[in-house]
Amino acid sequence: MKRSKLALYLIPPLFLALVAVGALFWQWQSAGRRGLPEVSVTLEDSALLQHGGSWEVPLLGGLLTRRLEGDYPALGLTIPVDGAQPSLAVSPKDASLTRVLLTEQGGGAVLYDGDAAGFSAFSFAEDGDYYLEVWAALDRGGQGAGEFYFDAALEVALPRPDPSFTLSASDLLQGDLIAVTAENLPDGVVPTGQSELGYVRFSPTGEAGCYVALVPVGYARAAAQYTIEVTAGGETVSLPVTVSENAFEVQQMTISEEVADQTVNSQAANWEFHITVVPLYDTANDELYTGSAFLQPVEGRISTPYGVLRYVNGSTVPERHGGIDIAAALGTPVLCPADGVVEYAGYLQLSGNTIVLEHGGGLKSYFYHMDSLDVSTGDRVAQGDKLGEVGTTGYSAGPHLHYEVKIGRERVSPWPLFDGSSSIFAAAG
Template sequence: MKKILISILIVLLVAATGVFGYAAYAYITTDEGSAPHPSVEIMGIELAPVSILWNEPVLRGALYKDVSREETGLSGQLGEIGLAPLPLRLSLPEGFENTVYLSDGSAADGQEAASRAVPPGGQNITGRDDVILAEGIYTLEIVCAVSQTGGNGYGSIRYSCSFEVGKAPDPELSIGKYELKQGEILPLLLTGVPEGVKPEAETELGMTVFTPDGGGSWFAAAPIGNSQAPGRYNIKIKAGGWETETEITVITFEFAKQNLIIDTSNPTISEANSPAAYQEYREKIPPLFETFDEERHWSGVFETPAKGRVSTEFGTIRYTNGDYSNSRSHNGMDIAAPTGTPVYAPNAGRVVMAERLLNTGNTLVIEHGGGLKTYYFHLSKLNAAPGDMVEKGDLLGEVGSTGYSTGAHLHYEMRIGSQPVSPSMLFDENASLYSLETIH
């Protein structure tokens, strides 16, 4: 009996030693290498962890072994990674609670850096507005954690990475011409404008709107109206925090003078010339001066809209029936042509008006972008409607003599904002407007 009892004790002892031995063996052989290595990428560069705090399950989770370690290796020192502003591209692993903090460089004086959470998740967060960075030094801290026991263990893996976002080079301004005649157009080109920044121009010359040309280039056309006083004019240009100033000179253009003989007893003429006609004009046309399309529709040379003889040039100073005490500037050019002569779009644009007015007769207006518009008066027929996008050479209507007109002709006017500019100068490919590469 005693012998049997001893035998059982020996068997139990051997078994216990085996279980204990196995447990001890399993515990000892569970090593640091078994902690997970989630993949964290910034701007396409894979980061190595700076520290791993991890508890690895032993014997199916009966025990946990602390396999934490500090990594001495470089986690991420990306150096200067780009220009401001820059979209931060970050890729995070799935199956972890990812926490990302971005700190600016304000910790230099020992104060805590201003940090903000970057949206976590397994996806790429490319191009999000809230991670567009200004120039400076940043630290990105990423903690990938598992808080629940079971599975492959629990703990956290920390990554840290610093990088510098460099200063973007200043935009560059190109100017077509520094001395312009009344009626000319000044082209401005701004290149190297950071993404998301819309440049603005400030000048007494009139409406000057930058329209995007792609790849950080922006184009603007500033009017030198026919009645712009000669002298020097300042143009201030701003793009984000950057600004510059430039100066151009306006010189006199000798416009022709003309005495117009009008039969004021003709009832059609007197209606077209009545206070009601001018009231209607003021209600319909000047409000268009304030509008502009954000993109440039036109490109290349503006072609003549109708075949015919130029009967009155742009800017002609007009007197009526020999009354030299009153003069008015002719703000467009007149092309005399038989009724029914087709009128074509001189360049691409958007039709913003096509209707009959008392003074200007059948009237059509095209916005070519950035507030540059062409106006067509006295048409016998309108072949386009507001909202139509037209290409160079598209039929707009036909020449006529509707409204305040003494014979069939097209009154062709061009304005930037409210300032009348010369449409005939633009038939020449050497016109100041085309003096910058971008237009061709």
């Protein structure tokens, strides 16, 4: 065969090869020019950040593929979410979501890992910081197919239900204590309250938008209807309560004139008490006692009950006894009834060795006539701690502990606190 004839046979395949190389080059170039198709994912109306993507374009009818990788900036994005069930959407229409992964921010628990249909039924249970990752796929046959990756941090603040105001009880006895709870208040709104019953001061419970106030029903409050008015965010609600009579005993008491003269009848003793203890009536801190029943600080015979009408040394005008007197031997330990802060510990002519203990929200325990004190003003004490010992200092006729519970200037019965039956223990906080 002549060389020229051989060359003639080679022309068609060479030509085809040339065409194929040309087509490949052209297809390769145009795939690169077109780049990755645009795919976007939105949560509600906010676009997630695209953080990855690859696109494979078939060349020469699928004999070869060109793989393109997206180049994405390492940005971070936080999307505020205020609905429990935010909806995810992908565009264009022929793209689909293949996987949704939701975790707690900072590598926390996985809350959802699945497909987009399942995610549409997911709802956030609580406010917080979350991390959302989404994968999407797009298949355009001969034009290519690929996968795309998106993410965003989510700051979830769920809509709060309407504010609500509730009482722990509305049928009360003289001497009771009630909790008023305000819930679901908008951020920054602190409720205020007022009542003929006395002190209404709200403390935050620690839960968002939630406050509680303890309101006293003093022993001398007439049996009648009362209201507690709560104002929050420009709105005032009126909460009615009914106070019924409590049965209080009548007692005769004798105390030596000498003791009386040094204490209740002494102007100096009264003045000292007035400038030391009385200013504490209206103080409060926000560290609410959240435990259950109070511990009775001393066990013993109740020599003078709460609320008693007491005629001293034959007087015709009774005085009221706002606490309980627990008779016990000199030196009996006095235990802390509930966690709190010692607002005052010291000796006063009228009340002897005295402790005033704040349990939060203005709820206070007062201890009088003690023999010795184991705590100092400013101490933090826990339920069961020894505060000192039973004595007979100040206006006292014999060894006993005078214990009383006050909110503001009103004295309430300690018994529902001791036996846990007080409705305040069932209230929020």
